[in-house]
Amino acid sequence: MAMENVRLKTTGMHCQSCSMLVRMTVEELGGIESVTSDYASGATDVTYDPELVTVDQIIGAIASAGYGAEVAD
Numbered sequence: 001m002a003m004e005n006v007r008l009k010t011t012g013m014h015c016q017s018c019s020m021l022v023r024m025t026v027e028e029l030g031g032i033e034s035v036t037s038d039y040a041s042g043a044t045d046v047t048y049d050p051e052l053v054t055v056d057q058i059i060g061a062i063a064s065a066g067y068g069a070e071v072a073d
């Protein structure tokens with residue numbers, strides 16, 4: 001299985017618990033290998049299995065937790 005990485009620009013995080021909530025929310029999806037999220041820079045890096053989960057699902061999960069996310073350039 002080839003894992004892929006995506007960096008998401010995450011908006012609305014203002015403290016450490018926000019980044020922890022984003023991380024836990026993404027981790028609940030299947031197919032996630034690792035998540036790091038930094039509220040200061042707004043960067044959320046996700047390593048995932050593209051056969052099990054899509055970037056759109058990851059963004060949707062972050063949105064359901066109340067934060068914005070889009071693929072960073």
Ligand SMILES: [Cu+2]
Binds near residue numbers: 013014016018
């Ligand atoms: Cu917060």
